[in-house]
Amino acid sequence: MSAPLIALTGATGFIGRHLLRELPKRGYRVRVLLRHPTALPPEATGAVVGDLSRPQNMAAALSGVDVVVHSAGIAHAMSGVPEDDYRLINTEATIGLARAAERAGVKRFVFLSSIRAQSGPWAETVLTEELEPRPTDAYGASKLAAEQGLATLTMDWVALRPTLVFGPGVRGNMAALLRLARLPYPLPLGGIKARRSLLSVDNLAAAIDTVIGFPGSLRRPLIVADPEPLAVPDIIAALRAGLGRSPGLLPFPAGLLRAGLTALGRGEIYERLAQPLVASPAALQALGWAPRIDTRSALAALARQPQE
Numbered sequence: 001m002s003a004p005l006i007a008l009t010g011a012t013g014f015i016g017r018h019l020l021r022e023l024p025k026r027g028y029r030v031r032v033l034l035r036h037p038t039a040l041p042p043e044a045t046g047a048v049v050g051d052l053s054r055p056q057n058m059a060a061a062l063s064g065v066d067v068v069v070h071s072a073g074i075a076h077a078m079s080g081v082p083e084d085d086y087r088l089i090n091t092e093a094t095i096g097l098a099r100a101a102e103r104a105g106v107k108r109f110v111f112l113s114s115i116r117a118q119s120g121p122w123a124e125t126v127l128t129e130e131l132e133p134r135p136t137d138a139y140g141a142s143k144l145a146a147e148q149g150l151a152t153l154t155m156d157w158v159a160l161r162p163t164l165v166f167g168p169g170v171r172g173n174m175a176a177l178l179r180l181a182r183l184p185y186p187l188p189l190g191g192i193k194a195r196r197s198l199l200s201v202d203n204l205a206a207a208i209d210t211v212i213g214f215p216g217s218l219r220r221p222l223i224v225a226d227p228e229p230l231a232v233p234d235i236i237a238a239l240r241a242g243l244g245r246s247p248g249l250l251p252f253p254a255g256l257l258r259a260g261l262t263a264l265g266r267g268e269i270y271e272r273l274a275q276p277l278v279a280s281p282a283a284l285q286a287l288g289w290a291p292r293i294d295t296r297s298a299l300a301a302l303a304r305q306p307q308e
Helices: 014-025 083-103 138-150 172-182 201-213 232-242 254-263 267-274 282-286 295-304
Strands: 005-009 029-034 046-049 067-070 108-112 156-162 164-166 198-200 220-224
Touching (some): 005 014, 014 201, 067 083, 067 201, 083 108, 083 138, 108 138, 108 201, 138 156, 156 201, 164 172, 164 201, 172 232, 172 295, 198 201, 198 295, 201 220, 201 282, 220 282, 254 267
Parallel strands (some): 005 029, 005 067, 029 046, 067 108, 108 156, 156 220, 164 198
16 A cells, blocks of 8 residues: 655745655655756645646646645745735635545545634733634735635645744744854843743654644644743843853833833834734644654754855
8 A cells, every 4th residue: 555645836936945844754755746847845745837826727736646735835034925915825715725635535625724814913811722713914914815725625624723833944933043043242131921832843844744644534723832831031042051051131110121022113123022822732642643853952952054
């Protein structure tokens, strides 16, 4: 009996590149769905070129595929993107690809959604799937609309809502924290107490493996987050531990930090650093998902990676 065949989109992105390396190790064959012609990655069983925004002619690409893992899309970190582009790529292309997969007889569609489909950039309560989704921007709304479109299909599907994903090659907010941790002097971040949920890319790969192989019907969103949320001082301390250094954090009052950043016109930095966003992965754990690595160890390993 041949190994299950996975059709993977987004294989050139941060998460997709990791999945392309990891899924074959877990016993899957991987067919990459590419938007533009490129050299075939060595881990891929095959590749098909096509425009996901026009997935009407995907029968050949999806022939024999057991599961689609859809990680392609416009990332939240891309600034200046028109709202219509989020709708076209993150919503309409996702639903179109899922319909094509349904016609091709694909058994399950795994959609990489986002915690921003559930919430804004921070939340005062612990997030669970039972709470009403309240996205606050075009990116989150486009992911939630895609989930709602998947719910109209008869094919089995699951929408994974990861929190901030980190690992080698990460960009955005985590890359900024890593740059801060690498600085050779103390940082005035010791007074920040709010915790935030993170997600190691290795643990995300394990979550995808769990839902691919789950024997029952899913047809639901699932939050994906490492079980232990951390405050920014804990994140910096873990990164610096990976560098063989002490935390070097000054107990600067969070209120003064907020006032200073606001005065400089950078109040959004405080919102990203010091507001809580804790999400519970209990529903996913109930399906058998177990994180491969704890968050602090994964952060330390990230810091030891060579700088790009």
